[in-house]
Amino acid sequence: MKQLFTATLLCALVTVFAQKPAVQNQIKRLEQDIEALKFAPNEYRLLKAELQDEYLKLAEKNKLVVRQDLLIQQNMEVSDELLSISMDSVLIRKYVKTSDSFKDSVRIIFSFDNSKLVESETTYELRSGEWVMIKKFESFYDEDGHDIGWANYFIDSFGEFVGGSKYVFELEDGKVVSSENLRWDSSIQDWYLYSKNLSGYEGDNLVYQESWNWNWDLSECVPNYRYSFTYDSEGNRITQTTDDWSFDEEDWSPDAQYEFQYQDGRQWTSILSWWDDATEQYQLDSRMNTSYNSNGDVLAEYFYSYNEGEWVYTSNVVHWYTYDAANRVLEEVQEQSFDDGVTTRNVYKLEAAYTETGGKLLDAFYTWQNDEWTLQYKYIYTLNEEDESLGFEVYYTDWSTGLIVGSFKFLMTYGEDTQTTTYYAWDAENSVYYKNYSWEAHFVDDVVEYEDYYVFTNDVPSLDARKTYFRSPLFEQIEEIPTISVIAGTSSQLDLDTYFEVNKGRSVVYSVESLKSLVNPSVDGSLVTLTSGADAEGTDSVKVSIAVPGLAIEEAYIKVEVLKVLSAKEFGIEVYPNPTANFVSVSHQDFTSEANYQLFSLGGHLITYGKVAKVISLQGVQKGTYILRLEENGKSASYRIITQ
Incomplete structure (x- = not known):
């Protein structure tokens, strides 16, 4: 996965004119990598955080308003951990090596503090006979169980337990209105605010978004830039303005503005203007017109620059599509034409494949380099009969060799009460994936009881460790x-x-x-x-x-x-003697010596029971008033007796 992360960062921009689609596809790839890490082991949590940081930085650098979608996607899902363990419960997960004869070597304890809505995942390691806390991961939730942040702690090179990174989100009406990135200050042993983003809404429409960053000279988090949006009556975004923070004015200063126009509900024109301090007005800079095919996909984008009071054509991008019978895109090729109206070149290509019922089997992205298509990434998905994901494998082009290599693969298989997730590594010499390790989860009543860790040698698994779970519900x-x-x-x-x-x-x-x-x-x-x-x-x-x-x-x-209590001789039932000291006898044509009896206190508690036989013994029953209940052949009767 680290190879995949490195490859992601090396994704190059192909030309000045193709920067926008290249950036968009780099962002798409980051989104897919982040999605892939949802299935990866816990040790990839921090890599996922790094990818998210890279995603957000790329969005900020290119003034793309994509941050909000990521935050909503990441934080509107109810925690799986909260579904698998009760709130305010404790889940202890022990990780033990077979070399220790399954004695504890690492222990992970999950706990949930309901008063603070914080879930903790604390890892302890057995060192010289003592349990030492080596790392801690905290997840924060709102009252509805939505994930609103996390923090991690670890032991640094000086042996101190310190914070690593912390993110906190605030939701209003199901929308992220604040996200804070905090870092650890060892001098005060606490977090400080490194960056934050604020958002405001009117109904479902995002109307502003602010970015704040740490300023080392001022030693505080200060405003950086701000987006503002307006909409038409149909909810279409018609303007997007960018303001930068002015330290001299201590206020927002205009920077750029996009204006959008629509036809048939689709954006067909966007105009970029830059702020001119001299005239205190926005000055026209560039324009893009968009056309669509009958399926609603982008057919062409035409680019213009504003020069001496008129729009001058500079280039266009044409999209060519191949569809399947269900109008799903199997291939999209983007072709760039330049201002001479003659020169064209390929820019990128997307490929996809689906099952008959619409499950995605393939997702690939290529760029045009050295007169041929060069693979940037390819995801191959494994699905079950219901089109549910069982795993996937990832490939990309190694820039140093030009060869297509694999970076990450996992596959889930199921038994009657087991789920096995197998992770693969790439064999560069033979250009194939091989089994590396697997986790086999064992379930009892749909709850994981323990997980076995297997290491593969020549495709032969050997048991290496086990995680066991102990739940203590509230x-x-x-x-x-x-x-x-x-x-x-x-x-x-x-x-x-x-x-x-x-x-x-x-x-x-x-x-x-x-x-x-x-x-x-x-x-x-x-x-x-x-x-x-x-x-x-x-x-x-x-x-x-x-x-x-x-x-x-x-x-x-x-x-x-x-x-309902009967009198002593009601319906011909006769109980004698009554009052009594040690026994009673029952006489009635419907009840024989095989009848069952129960003796209750007036409070309803069962005192004794048995078969009537010839007499009912009351030996050891304290003095008082009781209810005797008789049952035989579907018939029953109850009556009051007194013991003396």
Whole structure:
């Protein structure tokens, strides 16, 4: 991947007239590299940050307004880590080498601080028998789980734990309105603001964007430049002005302005003007007219310069397309014509390939050099039957040799409860990819339990290390709730803290709801009271909602039996003796000695149970009033007994 990064930076501009498309395609390549790193291992995080920095610098240098799209793309995705572990939970990932007989050598601990919405990934290494923190990566989230920044820390060459880089974003209505880049000052052991970008919106329209950078002379972050935009009633951008910061005036100073015109909803003219301090007006400089084909793709761009009060043609760019049956572009060739109207040259070529259902299989970019097409990059994608990505491989031209070489490849395969991601390296001598290493993730109930790390030698894998995961959730149910019996016309109580546990001293709010209205539930703190009417009888279900700040609401259910008590001889049932001391006998034609019985307290708690046999033993039952429930062959009856 570092080769890919180097190749990206070496992407050259082909001619003065072709600078704009070359820059645009360099930006496109950076976007693809950043996207590729989403699938790369954790050690590529900082490379991804470097690519993002390069992307933003290129955009600033060329006055291209692309920054906002990148920030929105990077930060409007809900964190996968938050989906795989509960907020306020702790995930410990141990990395162990087989040479250590799978004893701990590196340990990575994920934790989430719900009060600050910060997720930490801390790496410890076992050194001389002690765990030493060697690096830390923090991710910041808003209340909706959107990624709004990150920071990394590491041990420097002096053995000090210091900050590396930090980015913080602010969202309003789903849009990035502020992005800050902070750097570490070892003298104060804290972050300082190195650069920032501010954005403002009216509805969905971006109306301004400011860039601030660190000034070493002033030792502070100061304004650099500002974009301002206006729109027509259709939402089309009609002006874009660039202002530079004037330290003398301590205000924004006009620099350049673009004006855009549209036909049929498409931009067909853009005019660039530069600010003239002498006249205090914008002076016309250049113009581009654009035409489109019937598919809506750019057909030609015509360039003019403004000279002595009139527009003078300078060049044009023509785009040639090859489409498939679904009107997807398979090839686009850009050809440059110059002001003599005769001289032409190829500029670049794009190639693509798709499955029948539209999944992309190929994405390639070439530039015209030495009278031939030279590959700048090529992505070959591997898809499954549903056109979902299983991996890709990347190629580019090595400038020193002129040969096409590979830079990065990975491929995912799946088993019943496994996912294996294999990473490849490039064999320059044989010009092929070979298997380098792989991670085999093992799942239990769709959650990763552990990952095995394999190293390949001549395509033969050997187990080298293992990552194991230990999750400690904030909230969990520690005991099953039993069926609660309530005597008609009375109430029963239970304490939910007996059945649920909340760690870290966090608060929990319970709420209850009867699904059949046989009981009227209420809750005071964790104490639930279930009250039934005098004529109620049957089975009810009470839904318990458990709310912990920062977590999704959990639900549990309490099964409730509402029992109607019969008198001693009601319906011919006879229980004797009653009151009793040690036993009772039951006499009824519907209940035999094989009938099941349950003895409940008036609070609904089960005291004892068994078969009636000849007598029901009450040995050891404390004095009081109880409910005896009989069941046999689908029939049941309950009645009150008193023990003395």
